[in-house]
Amino acid sequence: MPILSAQHLNFIYGKGTPYEKHAVHDISFSVEPGEIVGIIGHTGSGKSTLMQLLNGLLKPMNGTVTVDGQDIWQNPKTIRKYRFQVGLVFQYPEYQLFDETVEKDIAFGPKNMGLTEEEIGERVLRAAELVDLPPHLLPKSPFDLSGGEKRRAAIAGVIAMEPKVLILDEPTAGLDPKGRQTILEMIKAYNQKTGAAVLFVSHNMEDVAALAHRVLVLSGGKEVLFDTPDKVFAQSETLQNLSLDVPVATRIMLGLKQKGFAVKDGIYTLEAAADEIARLKKEGGANA
């Protein structure tokens, strides 16, 4: 059974005003437990709205969101429960830090869940370790941390709730290459250690290629593609028409194909590309 599922979601901003905008248009998809889904689409494609629909921060005009088979809006009074089950990390989450110490800030979510002090303490430590935040930073003020550390502390604040589904909106935006790498590894680690499903929005196709099991492509609030990365990245023309890109490896393979080399389809990581080129060289050598 899918852990998270959306059926015919629709959302309109400012309904009935001149600023009306149909941000999410009939979107349906489902995510299995333990799956990593990459969401791509250019600015204004409805990604951020979709994420807020998935954890009940916004209520869809029509359509349903189910978590573990349960309709989250069945009883609006219990909506908070689902916010703990579907953890949402906003873009630039470091701007939401507020408490005196990093530790207290990470504890904010678990505290709201009504857990015991002991359990909260354990979760804070576990979350800090998962995001690679050294223990000596915990008693510091969150505003004294570096940019990358702030980001990780903020993500830890959501991870500490130990959601079954973790959603991240452009988690690597504005970070240096090393900071980016740390965040990506952290996403993978959370997914593997807890078996939680992860959805993440990214503009970086390499990130999507490296992590995602499936890719959801959005454009103008509509669902364009939802498939495995090899199938999605095989449609480079469709993606380019949506001002999106394909990973470097796919681009190399497309170039080779145009030059007449018999490369395989569905290659989107650099490792696979290297293997494929090695294979070609070997075969080419044998033929020559």
Add this chain to the structure above:
Amino acid sequence: MLNDITFGQYYPANSLMHRLDPRVKILLTVGLIVLCFVARIAPSLLLVALLTGILLLCTRVPVKMYLKTLKPIIPVILITSVINAVYVSSGTPLFQVWRITVTTGGVLTAVYMSVRICLLIMSSSMLTYTTTPTDLTDAIERLLTPLKWIRLDVHSLAMMMTIALRFIPTLIEETEKIMSAQKARGADVESGGLLSRIRALIPILIPLLISSFRRASELADAMECRCYHGGDDRTRMKQLHLRFWDVALLILAAVCLGAIILSNHYLSGVLYSLLFGGVL
């Protein structure tokens, strides 16, 4: 929740009012507000209401939008009405509750005051619905230019207003974002007692305050990088010119002001005796 704040929001449309010189619109609005309070008797107040109504229709903004601005001030209207009705004791007594006597004069004052407040709100929203904030501050700056003679830095004042207005939507957006982020961590701002609600605001206000300071310092840097140094010798990209309708409406407003002062003076006696001849 915060999207419900309609007062002071520009409503794009193509109408005579939208195209008017913003200075004229400010003068008209001030004029209407003055008229509301100058009109002391029913016919002059009706005239003001009629004038406001005509101007409102000229804006091509749905009437619904104006009614919406009245909603938040209903309590104000109710309270002033009750106070007026209770404390004004002219005219004949109508009925008595406990030791409080309500008189015709009291009821009339209450009605007048309510009409005035409604007109005041509607005419000021007419200004903000039809004028963009930048046009508005630009016009204010020019209308206040004479105050330079008393060494008031009109330009800085206008710039501060422009920036403040410019950042209201940004701050609202930021507040919503932070609220959503904290709600995603289970923050509960909508239930609980007063004290717990106030405490629930801390996770929202602190990040908001910090980001406001950050924005302010970034903006100051960006302005300095573009050599901003205040109002001296600054030229304008958009020059304002008075056109036919601007002048026509200003004259019309002046005529109305005169007419209402006159009608206050001459009609009051006639009308009062006609309407309340028996009771007065």
